[in-house]
Every structure is written in C-alpha cells, then in structure tokens.
Amino acid sequence: MDIAIDTSKSRYHVDKNGYYGRFGGAYVPEMLYPNVEELEQQYMEVLRDPGFQAEFEDLLKNYVGRPSPLYYAKRLSAKYGAKIYLKREDLNHTGAHKINNTIGQILLAKRLGKSRIIAETGAGQHGVATATVCALMGMECVVYMGEVDIERQAPNVARMKMLGATVVPASSGSKTLKDATNEAIRDWINNPVNTHYILGTAAGPHPYPDMVARFQSVISEEIKKQLLEHEGREHPDYLVACIGGGSNAAGTYFHFLDVPEVKIIAVEAGGKGIHSGYSAASTKLGNIGIIHACKTLLMQTEDGQIVEPHSISAGLDYPGIGPMHAHLYETGRGVFLDATDDEALAAGYELSLLEGIIPAMESAHALAKLKDLDLKPEDVVVLCLSGRGDKDLNTYITHMKK
Amino acid sequence: MQNRIDQLFASKKKDILNIYCTAGFPELNSTLTVMKALQDSGADIIELGMPFSDPLADGPVIQDSSTRALKNGMSLHKLFEQLEGFRKEIHVPVILMGYLNPVLQYGVEAFLKKCAETGIDGLILPDLPMAEYEQDYKAIFEQYNLDLIFLVTPETSDARIRKIDSLSRGFIYAVSSSSTTGKDKDMGNQEAYFARLKSLQLNNPVLIGFGIKDKATFDAAAAHANGAIIGTAFIKALEGSTDIVATVKSFVASIREGKTLAEKTI
Numbered sequence: 287m288d289i290a291i292d293t294s295k296s297r298y299h300v301d302k303n304g305y306y307g308r309f310g311g312a313y314v315p316e317m318l319y320p321n322v323e324e325l326e327q328q329y330m331e332v333l334r335d336p337g338f339q340a341e342f343e344d345l346l347k348n349y350v351g352r353p354s355p356l357y358y359a360k361r362l363s364a365k366y367g368a369k370i371y372l373k374r375e376d377l378n379h380t381g382a383h384k385i386n387n388t389i390g391q392i393l394l395a396k397r398l399g400k401s402r403i404i405a406e407t408g409a410g411q412h413g414v415a416t417a418t419v420c421a422l423m424g425m426e427c428v429v430y431m432g433e434v435d436i437e438r439q440a441p442n443v444a445r446m447k448m449l450g451a452t453v454v455p456a457s458s459g460s461k462t463l464k465d466a467t468n469e470a471i472r473d474w475i476n477n478p479v480n481t482h483y484i485l486g487t488a489a490g491p492h493p494y495p496d497m498v499a500r501f502q503s504v505i506s507e508e509i510k511k512q513l514l515e516h517e518g519r520e521h522p523d524y525l526v527a528c529i530g531g532g533s534n535a536a537g538t539y540f541h542f543l544d545v546p547e548v549k550i551i552a553v554e555a556g557g558k559g560i561h562s563g564y565s566a567a568s569t570k571l572g573n574i575g576i577i578h579a580c581k582t583l584l585m586q587t588e589d590g591q592i593v594e595p596h597s598i599s600a601g602l603d604y605p606g607i608g609p610m611h612a613h614l615y616e617t618g619r620g621v622f623l624d625a626t627d628d629e630a631l632a633a634g635y636e637l638s639l640l641e642g643i644i645p646a647m648e649s650a651h652a653l654a655k656l657k658d659l660d661l662k663p664e665d666v667v668v669l670c671l672s673g674r675g676d677k678d679l680n681t682y683i684t685h686m687k688k
Numbered sequence: 689m690q691n692r693i694d695q696l697f698a699s700k701k702k703d704i705l706n707i708y709c710t711a712g713f714p715e716l717n718s719t720l721t722v723m724k725a726l727q728d729s730g731a732d733i734i735e736l737g738m739p740f741s742d743p744l745a746d747g748p749v750i751q752d753s754s755t756r757a758l759k760n761g762m763s764l765h766k767l768f769e770q771l772e773g774f775r776k777e778i779h780v781p782v783i784l785m786g787y788l789n790p791v792l793q794y795g796v797e798a799f800l801k802k803c804a805e806t807g808i809d810g811l812i813l814p815d816l817p818m819a820e821y822e823q824d825y826k827a828i829f830e831q832y833n834l835d836l837i838f839l840v841t842p843e844t845s846d847a848r849i850r851k852i853d854s855l856s857r858g859f860i861y862a863v864s865s866s867s868t869t870g871k872d873k874d875m876g877n878q879e880a881y882f883a884r885l886k887s888l889q890l891n892n893p894v895l896i897g898f899g900i901k902d903k904a905t906f907d908a909a910a911a912h913a914n915g916a917i918i919g920t921a922f923i924k925a926l927e928g929s930t931d932i933v934a935t936v937k938s939f940v941a942s943i944r945e946g947k948t949l950a951e952k953t954i
Contacts (some may be wrong), residue, residue, distance in 0.1 A: 314817070315839065316840060316841050316844060317745060317863060319841075319848075320841075458751050459755065465742075471744050472747070472868045475744075475745065476867045476871060574792070576787075576789045576792065576815065577742070577789070579815065586789070589765070589790055590789045590790030590792065590793030591740065591741040592741045592742050592789070
C-alpha cells in the first residue's frame with residue numbers, strides 16, 4: 287500500500303516545512319505546540335511501519351468493505367457523452383469516505399498511547415465515523431458539534447450517542463462547524479497528554495492536511511488499479527470531486543497530482559450563487575488568511591473576521607479550503623468550479639433516476655458540473671461519489687419538484 | 689532603544705500587574721475609559737485585546753467579550769482611531785494582544801507602523817509561530833521598536849524556552865497550565881515548572897498568566913516571577929458593570945490592597 291509514498295520531489299505535495307506553496311503551516315498557540323509537534327515527528331514513521339499498514343489494510347478490507355467499486359455509469363455516460371466512472375465511496379461502512387481517515391487516525395492514536403479521542407463534526411458524518419472507530423477500539427470519544435447543527439442533524443446525533451460517544455454542543459460564535467472545530471482545538475489544548483484529535487478534513491495545522499490526504503489516498507490508489515482493469519490504463523482524463531475542506535478530493539487526486547495529463551476538477555459549493563452572500567466557494571470569495579491554524583484561502587471580512595458560509599450541503603459548509611487545494615488553485619493544476627444548491631439538487635435527482643444511486647448532497651455538487659466539462663466520447667472521467675444520500679433525504683424531499 | 693516595557697522592568701522587578709481587556713468591550717467607546725481607569729488604579733501594564741471571530745487560545749469568557757466587541761462595531765481600523773492621541777493621558781506600557789489573521793489582513797508592516805505611531809509598545813500574537821516570525825517579521829518588529837512577547841507552557845522544553853527567550857523582547861508570558869484562558873486549573877502543582885523557569889535564568893523578565901483571578905492567585909504567581917497577568921476575571925467584573933471606572937478601581941484594589949491588608953495582619 288502506498289500511504290507512506292515519498293512525495294518530497296513533488297510540486298503539489300507538502301514540503302518539508304509543512305507548506306504547499308505559500309499555504310499550510312502550523313499557526314498554533316504554544317499550548318498546542320507539543321501535541322502538533324508529536325504528531326509531526328511521528329506520523330510518517332508510523333505510516334511507514336509495515337505492521338501499521340497491515341492493520342490499516344485489514345480493517346479497510348474487512349470492516350469498511352474496501353476496495354470500493356469503480357462503477358462504469360452507463361446511462362450517465364450516455365447522457366454526458368463520455369466514459370464516466372463513479373468511485374463508490376458511498377458503499378463504505380458508515381456511508382462515506384470519512385471512515386478511511388478515522389480508521390487511520392485511531393490506529394495512529396493507539397500507537398501514540400492516547401486513550402481519549404476528540405473530533406469536530408458539521409453534518410455529523412465525520413462524528414459518526416469517529417464514534418464508530420472509537421467503539422471498535424473501545425476508546426473514549428467526545429464529538430463537538432455546533433448547536434445549530436445538532437438541531438438540524440438529529441439522526442446523526444442519535445447515531446453517535448448509540449455508538450457510545452459524548453456529543454458536546456458548541457455554543458460559541460456562529461454555533462456551526464467552524465465553532466465546533468474551535469471547541470475541539472480548545473479541548474485539545476486543555477487535554478494535551480492523553481487525547482488525540484481526529485480532524486476530519488485535509489485542513490488544520492500541519493501535519494493534518496498531509497496525514498488526512500494520505501489516509502484518504504487509498505481512493506486514488508484503488509482508482510489506478512481498477513481503471514487499468516476497465517480501460518487498460520491507470521490515468522483518467524478527468525478526476526472530479528467536491529471540496530469543502532477537501533478530504534475526499536485530496537484522496538482522489540493524491541496519486542495523480544504529478545501526472546499532468548490527468549485534469550483535476552474541484553467543485554465547491556456555490557450556495558445560492560457566488561455573489562448572493564450565501565455561498566461557500568472559498569477560492570472565489572476568499573483570500574489568504576489563517577483558519578484553524580492553517581494558512582489558506584478563506585472567506586473573511588476586510589477586518590480579517592472569518593465569515594459564516596452557506597451551502598445546502600453541511601459537508602461543504604466551511605469558510606476555508608485545505609492548503610493542498612489552495613495551492614492547486616493558485617498554480618492552476620486544478621480547475622475550480624462551483625455548483626449552486628439548485629444545480630446540486632438537480633444532479634442528485636438525475637443520478638437517482640439514471641443509475642439508481644441517491645448521492646450525498648456533497649457528491650451531487652461534483653455530479654452537477656459534468657455538464658460544464660467539455661467532454662469528448664473517448665474521455666475517461668472518474669468522479670468520486672464521496673457519500674450516500676440517506677442523510678440528505680429530508681433536503682431532497684423538501685425541494686422535490688411537485 | 690528602551691521602550692516603556694523595558695523602562696518598567698528596569699525600575700520595578702516584583703508584583704507587576706498586567707491586566708487584559710478586550711477593545712470595544714463592554715461598549716464600543718469604553719476602550720479608553722477602561723485603559724485610563726486601569727492606569728489610575730495602579731495597573732502596571734495594559735494588555736488590550738484585538739477582538740477576533742475565532743480566538744482559539746481563549747475560553748468562553750474572553751471569546752464572548754470578543755463577540756460582543758465585534759457586534760459593537762470594533763475593528764482594527766476603529767481601534768487605531770480610538771487610540772489616536774491616547775499617549776497624552778496614558779503613560780503605562782500598552783500591549784496589543786490578538787490573533788494573526790486580522791493583522792495579516794491589515795498588512796503586517798502597515799499594522800506595526802501604525803502601532804509604533806500610535807504609541808503601542810508590544811504585541812502578543814499567540815498563533816504566530818517562531819519560525820515564521822524569525823524569517824518574515826522580526827526585522828520589521830525591530831525597525832519599529834516593538835516587542836513581541838512569546839508564550840511558554842509547562843509542556844515547553846528547556847531548549848525551546850531558551851530559543852523563545854532569545855527571540856522575545858519585553859517579557860515572557862508563562863502560561864500557568866496547559867489550558868485555554870479562564871480555566872480553573874490548580875496552580876498548586878506548578879511549583880516545579882516555575883522553579884524550572886527560574887533555574888533557566890532567562891534574559892527576559894517573566895509574567896505568569898492563566899488562572900489568575902484574585903489576590904491569592906496573584907500573590908502565588910507573583911512569588912515565582914516578576915508579576916502576573918489577569919484577563920478572564922477582569923472581563924467578568926466588567927460584564928455586568930454599570931459604572932466602569934468604579935468597577936475597574938475596585939477590581940484592581942481587590943488584587944492590590946487585598947494584599948496590603950493581608951500584609952498588615954501578619
């Protein structure tokens with residue numbers, strides 16, 4: 287397995303100082319320095335350990351159900367005039383790609399001798415994935431979730447509790463994902479010795495963006511093998527993924543970043559439209575700044591106060607973007623598009639009818655941009671279907687056309 | 689060149705009282721009233737918080753004061769407007785404390801220039817890493833004769849403390865325990881940490897902060913260092929205040945004169 291592959295020669299992976307171009311770093315207060323330093327010193331060594339890799343691989347196979355299928359979507363392909371493959375992360379245990387990262391991080395936490403796990407969650411998907419692996423390993427689990435999100439996502443709150451986690455409402459600031467992340471970081475400051483923080487996306491202080499991307503890189507590792515079987519080549523023409531913080535995208539792109547012929551397409555949440563004041567398109571609306579100890583592109587006021595974003599999809603409702611993605615945007619390696627709430631809804635209905643797959647609202651954003659790619663019949667497109675849509679049924683039903 | 693912080697520590701070695709308040713709290717225009725009252729009541733250093741939407745190192749009390757200040761309309765530009773000419777009245781050292789992002793948006797050089805022009809003596813920017821400071825900003829801080837005050841914690845290694853000492857100017861902010869601000873962690877078991885700090889014989893004076901809330905905790909901290917820093921307890925006192933000046937005076941008196949009373953009873 288390639289999670290510990292040497293990327294030091296790459297322009298697009300993290301450099302030895304923890305940066306992607308001018309993005310990244312670890313802007314942590316001194317109280318957090320030892321925690322982050324311990325991770326930074328140890329994560330690559332642990333990831334390289336064959337014993338660790340064997341355990342990770344075994345759980346991915348027998349517990350998560352990997353490899354996830356690379357499905358040739360025939361009717362979708364016919365509609366858009368290209369060969370479109372869906373990477374079925376929605377078929378993983380717990381219904382999304384999030385579990386790849388939580389399995390990796392809990393195994394890491396065990397090796398670091400930690401006994402207590404904390405996490406942040408927005409819609410509750412990462413919280414459920416964290417509570418799941420904590421139950422699996424018999425570890426204490428505390429999940430921070432914005433008060434507003436707790437009300438909006440009652441079924442996932444119930445799931446986490448059933449899995450034995452304590453769900454702590456984040457009541458500060460705007461009471462959503464950004465504030466839940468602040469609270470998790472504060473918990474970590476107050477519990478520096480026994481606690482590991484399982485951050486759910488490819489953002490936050492170095493080494494999190496690289497570490498999370500590596501645990502998610504099983505997605506692109508499998509794509510290469512599976513595409514070779516289907517098409518006789520490892521490299522697609524297009525890779526498409528949605529981006530909030532960007533963990534499924536980081537995993538989808540990981541092994542293709544230095545293959546220039548693979549076009550990288552990232553789809554952000556346009557919300558009600560880029561200029562509506564209700565959007566989460568961080569590259570279009572953001573500029574460089576620091577959020578959650580990471581220098582990246584983020585949505586903020588002229589005074590440097592972080593802005594509350596909007597998206598119909600809770601998983602994309604983040605005012606920043608992972609530093610790898612900010613770098614892909616700035617270098618032009620990635621093409622960044624945005625899909626509005628309405629476009630995503632339409633794409634969600636369309637996939638349901640064409641392929642019998644109800645996608646997560648996040649993944650629906652990626653699907654929504656197939657129509658805007660200049661596709662030719664021989665083009666091979668791989669789109670990461672990051673999660674299943676069960677959690678979004680209420681949203682779909684509310685907006686269903688009469 | 690000596691600035692006000694250096695002058696203070698040159699003339700006073702013990703019981704230095706540094707009090708934190710959030711700019712624009714409790715009212716948008718109370719900033720200078722609070723500062724003036726702090727000086728008149730006998731605070732040695734004023735640490736003025738620049739409010740931020742996402743203050744990671746702070747507990748709920750200081751965060752709420754930030755949120756309220758932002759709602760009141762506070763911003764860096766507004767703050768510099770309020771501070772225009774404040775040196776006519778306020779002579780104690782004034783430090784701005786805040787997070788890096790608003791400073792980046794203002795422009796680091798423009799910000800430091802403005803600080804120097806206004807009469808600010810130093811900065812505390814807890815999320816500015818040492819390496820980035822050394823590489824990108826140290827020269828500008830020195831150009832404007834502004835001190836950057838770094839934090840150390842019980843978890844900070846000796847080697848790192850020495851490195852921090854070599855980069856710090858003004859004083860070192862010793863966080864009493866691994867926590868966010870305003871946590872009630874026991875300071876009793878910090879003796880070894882304070883003794884370790886003392887044994888390192890640092891170049892900079894040391895003030896202890898976090899968890900200092902009354903005369904007893906101030907005395908305990910001040911016994912191990914050049915003085916101590918109070919934030920959360922002061923913000924709490926200001927929260928429900930109807931007479932800011934009276935509240936500030938009685939708060940500082942509770943720290944200072946409480947102590948004098950105690951000494952008299954010995």
